[in-house]
Amino acid sequence: MKAPKFSYVRADNIDQTLALLSEHGEDARILAGGQSLMPTLNMRLSQPEILIDINRLDALKGISVKDGIVRIGALARHAEVAGSDIIAEHLPLIAEAMPHVAHVAVRNRGTFGGSIALADPAAEMPACALALGATFVLQGTAGRREVAADDYFLGLYETARKPDELLVETLIPAERGGSISVFLELAQRHGDFAMAGIACVARIDGDRIIDARLVYFGSEAKPTLASNTIAAIGGKAWSEATQDDANAALAGDLDPMTNLQGSAAMKLHLQRVLTKRALDAAIVRARAA
């Protein structure tokens, strides 16, 4: 189908963008990579009054690292993140996740900030950001504020960003030496939306898990930190008994959504499978490191 009529503004600067957001509120949509917004327009699932195209705002571009913090500008394209030496060196979890993000043509256009702002439950970058303890920088006419990933993802496509705020960048602490990260997901076809997925950052000593931060996505309404499972495995050897504990605890952490891709019970099963694969991989990687 064809998109409905709307007004279009090619923003020249952030102040103009914020003024338009403030004026139009929820009737405005930010157009970044457009890889999720454009389908909803073409299918007439959304009908905004005005699109604010931020693609020419240089202040939102680029990837850099300073004092152990990686800054990913909101307009950094997925392909740019995937090919970044900074990401490969400091955020290997994101480098590992990137090939799972849709397909080459979508990665060439889609943006890191757009993925965080939309908060699609099956998206990889929100889960990675939560696992890595990211901070999101939001800017409104009243100024900038920083929101921790733990406080940002509120529900299905629901975030702490207010309608008059623009996500300008994401700040992520570089993965520490000695920590191991693993990213895994299951999709019906390569690049499709995840049915189940895990982003894991752990410290490992031999076959013992010192601690692990486990974030699940795809099955849940939002990327979900599995606090019961984390407590159940922390400090323990990754034995069959610990795996049983993890499987039991995970039922208390997750509330999978039933949809066309599968039932809640099947998705919980898949997340358990991924938990075992992820921690097995973490132990193998720790040994090799």
Added chain:
Amino acid sequence: MSEETLAITLNINGEDVTRTVAVRQHLVDFLRIEMGLTGSHLGCEHGICGACSVRVDGQVVRGCLMLAVQADGAEVVTIEGLTETGEIADLQEIFVTRNALQCGYCTPGMLMTIAELLRDPEPVSRDGIRAYLSGNYCRCTGYHAIVDAVETTLKNRLRG
């Protein structure tokens, strides 16, 4: 609401073009309807099938997921332009000899995507080729012949 329009200037297949377009028109409708470049196809029109793939500023993108007004100042290459430059003449020849198309609807989009894989050729496994082409649907061939054609072209290019 009235139809909002905007003047854009862009380079299409090496030629500078200025047109006034509806702001809601996506790039492939612009290319097909306004420019008569009907090699870029529309399948699903929501970013799933890949039939609309075109090259914008050197990168393959979904032509249905970009507004024409966003291409202002850009260099756009369609299958017509890519064919004319001869950049993928070897690939196109092998597509024909290997029967890597039947109805041909997906073929322009396939070729636009594969062109990006072949641009800086390095060894890629058959699984790697399939993953690279996962965003382009073909409903006729079962993909096997397409993967064959890509693999052969890649090997030829790497051999130099």
